[in-house]
Amino acid sequence: MEQFFIFVGVLVCLAYLVKCMRFAKCIFLHFWKVSPRSFLQSMGQWAVITGAGDGIGKAYSFELAKHGLNVVLISRTVKKLQAIATEIEQTTGRSVKIVQADFTKDDIYEHIQENLKGLEIGILVNNVGMLPNLLPTYFLDTPDEIQSLIHCNMTSVIKMTQLILKQMESRRKGLILNISSGTALFPWPLYSLYAASKAFMCTFSKALQVEYRAKGIIIQVLTPYGISTPMTKHININIITKSADEFVQESLNYVTNGDENCGCLAHEILAGFLHLIPSWVFYSSACQSFLLNQYTDYLKQNIHTK
Template sequence: MDFLELFFISIGTLFVLVYTVKLTGFLKTLFPKTWYPLPHSFFTSLGEWAVITGGSDGIGKAYAFELAKHGMNIVIISRTLEKLKKVAKEIEETTGQQVKVIAADFTKDDIYKRIEENIQGLNVGILVNNVGILSSTLPCRFLDTENIDTSITNVINCNMKSPVKMCKMILPGMEKRQKGLILNLSSGLAYTPCPLFTIYSASKGFVERFSRGLQAEYKSKGIIIQCLTPFGVSTPMTNYQKPNFVTKTAGEFVKVSLENIMVGDQTYGCIPHAILGWIIWKIPLKILHSEVLQRKFLEYVNQRMKTFK
């Protein structure tokens, strides 16, 4: 066997191995209950309470309900007290679990001491860093962002500072007990520079890097830290897009994502979003970032807005 033949056999073997690993990972995501079955008491074994930011609506509200159904008591934190009280009442009446509410605006800096005082003494087993905001209601170029200085500060505080501060607050108790689960909500837009959503996608890229680095540091302590990077979910932030094969309701997404807890330090949360992510990764940036595509997308959004008016 000459060198050239050996070289091509080695390349072929490597190719097969790489794609076997990728296929196995895909199958694990497709059938998490088979590969990573969770015992019925898994969530409650981590602690009595789950703390959820942005818990009065959308994905955060869905996590609150689903974790309460699994037997967790819930702390929901969001800006509007009346909405929090309404959700708390629904959860308590539906599941029988205890619910604490904390009104806090995560675009502000002075909220964390009060949050910490309100959860002091609670055996927090799960933290869901869900709260987040867009830099602009509609996609636009960076300099066209309305109230740009305020928007920059708000996005940094809400999307980037809040998960770091909440982890700093709750992680010590998990480390002491050698168990816990932290779910950090990022976005499918975190994986590539995203024109017209530049500030938002950059902030979600930070969440993804922070989350995966933190998991590397604390995995040996028995703590699971997972970053979720979903695409379309029908929530107030997405103007309640019509659910379909790709766009999931908040309840659908959350239920499936909780089955993927043991899949790895990052997951799209559901198979359709993983497929969409794979497709987007294959598109050259020259196309994704082209001036023509940006212009066409803005025209499409403007036309849709006129239709809804």
């Protein structure tokens, strides 16, 4: 028994050592500001970004174009895509292709596939998503958009990955970034539906990485917390809440740093802190009451519409 407990202790120490090394690497990459330009360009000529009309998707579109890739912008609103495409072409000189698609529907993928024919796609950013309730809300009180959320947050990831992964597999290179959420890391009461959909993305991404990493393909899931975007009603930026541009610029430094990360150092620290809270505390009635009251008040004071 003594040898067994020594063995278990060694395994625990090794596990924490790996976590510390991963965190140290995040700190190094945060301050070193490694430019991934050559690496990103080596993946292929084109990057495809879903939900490119706003927020994180728009920021990835500009950033990847600045790194020398042509970009395919996919979103629902054509006018937004046209304006973004014009600005990208004028500021970066890269080629831009736009595809109109409503990801709350499930009959759009043949149309998308037709528009992607003939393109050497090296990067896919599965960013599109919807948040039914920014304020903490009980499941039965959330808007009745369940099917739309499933299509947008889950079906889109499966279908877009299926379309593009085939080409990446034949070329034996590619990068897929799946934008999940910090709420995916453990169950979040009062955000139950959204958190569950993002947890699916996490599990799906990490399983695929095991299947395809030997074929030269990187599949990474990002689990950020607060990002100021139209979906979060432009919540005020602070040391934790990042702008979409800040988050995207930093996240690209971590594209080779494991199959999952938060995308920025501040959120890695926050995630580490939250994991120290015992589950019985987090799921207690007092904590849920805090979320429903103090956290709701904080959100109301810090969000605004443009």
